Amino acid sequence: MNDENKQRIALRGPVLSFRDDPFIAGDAAAMHYEADGLVLIDHGLVTAFGDYQQIRTQLSDHVVTEYKNALIMPGFIDTHVHYPQTEMMGSYGKQLIDWLNQYTFVTEQRYADPAHAAMVADVFLRECLRVGTTTASVYCTVHPASVDAFFNAAQSRKMRMIAGKVLMDRNAPAGLTDTAQSGYDDSEALIQKWQHTGRLSYAITPRFAPSSTPAQLEAAGALWKRYPNSHVQTHVSENLHEIAWVKDLYPERSNYLDVYAHYGLTGPKAIFGHAVHLEESEWQHLASSGSAVSHCPSSNGFLGSGLFNFLRAKQNPNPVRVGLATDVGAGTTLSMLQTMGAAYKIGQLGHYSLSAAKAFYLATRGAAQALYLDDKIGSIAPGMEADLIVLDLHSTPLIDFRMQHCAGIEDAMFVQMTMADDRATQAVYIAGQLAYQRD
Numbered sequence: 001m002n003d004e005n006k007q008r009i010a011l012r013g014p015v016l017s018f019r020d021d022p023f024i025a026g027d028a029a030a031m032h033y034e035a036d037g038l039v040l041i042d043h044g045l046v047t048a049f050g051d052y053q054q055i056r057t058q059l060s061d062h063v064v065t066e067y068k069n070a071l072i073m074p075g076f077i078d079t080h081v082h083y084p085q086t087e088m089m090g091s092y093g094k095q096l097i098d099w100l101n102q103y104t105f106v107t108e109q110r111y112a113d114p115a116h117a118a119m120v121a122d123v124f125l126r127e128c129l130r131v132g133t134t135t136a137s138v139y140c141t142v143h144p145a146s147v148d149a150f151f152n153a154a155q156s157r158k159m160r161m162i163a164g165k166v167l168m169d170r171n172a173p174a175g176l177t178d179t180a181q182s183g184y185d186d187s188e189a190l191i192q193k194w195q196h197t198g199r200l201s202y203a204i205t206p207r208f209a210p211s212s213t214p215a216q217l218e219a220a221g222a223l224w225k226r227y228p229n230s231h232v233q234t235h236v237s238e239n240l241h242e243i244a245w246v247k248d249l250y251p252e253r254s255n256y257l258d259v260y261a262h263y264g265l266t267g268p269k270a271i272f273g274h275a276v277h278l279e280e281s282e283w284q285h286l287a288s289s290g291s292a293v294s295h296c297p298s299s300n301g302f303l304g305s306g307l308f309n310f311l312r313a314k315q316n317p318n319p320v321r322v323g324l325a326t327d328v329g330a331g332t333t334l335s336m337l338q339t340m341g342a343a344y345k346i347g348q349l350g351h352y353s354l355s356a357a358k359a360f361y362l363a364t365r366g367a368a369q370a371l372y373l374d375d376k377i378g379s380i381a382p383g384m385e386a387d388l389i390v391l392d393l394h395s396t397p398l399i400d401f402r403m404q405h406c407a408g409i410e411d412a413m414f415v416q417m418t419m420a421d422d423r424a425t426q427a428v429y430i431a432g433q434l435a436y437q438r439d
């Protein structure tokens with residue numbers, strides 16, 4: 001095969017994508033499912049997607065790979081995850097603030113060592129591919145070298161990734177703090193070095209309001225104003241003790257989100273992790289400002305944080321952009337399939353039954369919309385980047401048995417999000433190139 005041929009590939013099999021938001025358009029109208037689908041890819045971009053019989057005439061010298069008993073779909077997008085915490089997943093027995101002090105702030109000090117950061121970044125991205133996650137919005141640590149290590153690793157895999165240096169200038173150990181000025185300067189240097197290098201984007205990353213002084217949040221807002229193409233990522237309203245602490249630290253602000261709004265840190269491309277205990281006025285500000293939230297269900301269960309309010313988040317009119325996320329290391333898995341299963345359980349505890357279509361949407365196109373990347377990733381359509389995964393719908397003997405009793409694609413999707421894990425990832429394509437293949 002010559003190089004030219006290698007750039008033109010086609011995948012045939014059952015294909016799922018989303019045309020629209022199922023929370024608004026309804027599940028059936030939003031889904032685009034082809035039982036015998038064909039996806040044509042040229043130099044990393046999708047050029048056509050449709051029913052095999054209808055678009056097969058567009059095949060020329062494409063190398064065609066056929067997948068049976070599988071589901072070809074957009075790669076998963078994890079909208080909130082801490083790569084340095086990969087090594088501390090499953091740390092026992094604390095809620096947010098104690099968990100940060102006892103585990104996170106100990107672990108993250110190791111990332112002063114660039115070699116350690118590079119080693120863990122490599123493990124993290126290897127695991128992302130194994131679970132079919134092709135894009136993530138990633139927290140590094142306070143150390144600029146932790147960002148260099150991550151972006152170098154992502155760059156070598158040609159993955160579309162967002163990441164940023166954590167900003168913390170109080171309420172953390174000395175080894176993990178910067179200052180308002182040094183945090184600004186280091187972040188600016190990283191933006192100039194990495195923003196829009198290949199497929200990489202920078203996120204200005206204050207950890208959360210309690211670990212930044214007002215001066216630091218003000219500097220972060222000024223930095224975003226100067227580099228408005230950057231993302232902003234932080235945490236909001238995860239835990240009741242945290243919320244009370246924010247009220248103590250910022251008594252002049254009307255609520256937690258208002259702290260960020262005051263310093264110019266809300267708006268399009270700002271994404272807020274958790275958003276579990278928001279007041280109605282906070283929901284309204286998220287919607288009207290175009291800000292997004294990350295729902296982190298396995299983390300919220302693990303730390304006992306609370307139940308995300310799907311109904312309010314996606315309420316019509318004024319729905320908020322929502323993406324699903326693992327929040328590793330408080331999250332208990334990097335698998336977005338398992339995260340969808342966790343989201344279903346969180347919904348059930350709040351008397352809301354999240355459908356399979358809506359869950360898959362939140363992990364693909366919905367997540368891309370939350371990150372304002374839906375013109376590039378998250379769905380399969382002409383012009384989109386070909387970050388695709390192939391799910392094996394029969395990845396364990398038990399799932400194989402269960403699948404014999406599935407009535408249709410939505411049944412099959414629900415079984416996958418309830419029962420499947422990394423073993424279901426059969427293949428991953430990054431920008432049209434095979435990047436992972438299960439044995």
Ligand SMILES: [Zn+2]
Binds near residue numbers: 081082327
């Ligand atoms: Zn987090």
